[in-house]
Structures are given as C-alpha cells and as structure tokens.
Amino acid sequence: MGLPWRDSVTWNSMIMGYGQHGFGIEAIMFFHQMQKARFLPDSISFLGVLHGCTHCGFIEEGKQYFQSMEMDYNISPGPEHYASMVDLFSRAGLLREAHDIVIRMPFEPTPVFWRTLLNGCRIWGNLGLGIHVAEKILEREPYNSSASLMVIEILASAGKWKEVMEMRRQMKEREARKELGCSWVEVKGRNHIFTTRDETHPELDHIYPTLELLSYNMAECVSI
DSSP states (O other), rough: OOOOOOOOHHHHHHHHHHHTTTTTHHHHHHHHHHHHOOOOOOHHHHHHHHHHHHHOOOOOHHHHHHHHHHHHOOOOOOOOHHHHHHHHHHTTOOOOHHHHHHHSSSSOOOOOHHHHHHHHHHHTTTHHHHHHHHHHHHHHHHOOOHHHHHHHHHHHHHOHHHHHHHHHHHHHHHHHSSSSOEEEETTTTTTEEETOOOOOOTTTTHHHHHHHHHHHHHHHHHHH
C-alpha cells in the first residue's frame, strides 16, 4: 500500500476486501503483513481472513485461524465467525462438521446458520440431513419458501417424486394461511396502508391514475 500511514482500519479494510471477493491468498498475506507491522489482529481481521478461506476452500487454514482467535489473541468468536466456519465446511461437503458447529455454538443459532447448512446439503445431495435442517428452518420461519424449494431440489435429485409432490402440497397450504402483506406511506403525519391490488383506499380514483402517469413517464425516460 502507498499510504503515508497505516492503522488497524486500513489493514482490516484490505483484509476484508480481499476476503469478501474471494482472494483468499491475498487476505492471508495482508493478515500476516499486519502482524509484521506490529498491529494486532482483531475480530474484524479474523473475519476477513475467514471469508478468504471460505471462498477459496482453505479448510485447514480456516480451522487454524478460527482456533487462533481465542488461543493466541483471547478474542471470542462471534456469530459472524461461526457463520463463516459453517459456510466453509458446507461448501467443502463437510456437512456433519458444519452441523456440529451449529449445534455446539455458545448461542442459539439463527435461521441464517441453518440456511447456510441447507444450501450445502443441496449442493452435495445429502437428503437426510437436508430434511432435518429444513425442519429447523421452518420451525422458525414457517413461510420460508427458499428452504422448501431447496428440499424439493434435494428430493428430486434423489428421485423421490412422491415426497416432492407432498412438499409442494405443504407449500401451498402454508401460503394459503399466510397473512396478507402490506406496505404504507406517511403523508402529512397520516399513515396510508396498501395491500396487493388494494381497492379500499378512499382516494383510490386519484391514486391509480397517478401511478399510471408515473409509469408512463418512467417508460418515456427509459426509451430516451
């Protein structure tokens, strides 16, 4: 770097930038250069290098950095560090190891952990674990269609078409029970609530013509 001065923020920015964009070797290189420059890595430094290991499939290196956080630097891994490890193992097909991390974490796993693991089950075709993980997601997010779709893909790859039809039936039932979504806008201190194809608003006759005019103007701008 050609900066006249460097601090932890600049080092971490480089490590995170390389790690998040799949340049694992460069992230590791800057991580060690940071230490040579006598800057101690912090939780952000480790998160960046773990991202790099995840994107490049550096399993052993990822394990070492994760263990080093607490052993060498007395930094307790946070949810984001555990999520990186789950992603690392899931991408590599080490699904049992990823599952062990999720259930042994020192805090309750959020759905994002289960979704990461489910994606690994989908990639590697692990039907048994995939269904178990999907149940965990649907317990917390009963209307999560992406989880159901991933399970359907796993079932289809295994040729279990009866189960595919049953899963699709369950999805339709859950959708039928789903509460109607809505949006709102505040105008002059008053909230106006809208639902899909809403025809209940008292100013309906003015709203839809205005929307059509806006759509027309947007189309004109695009064509120009």
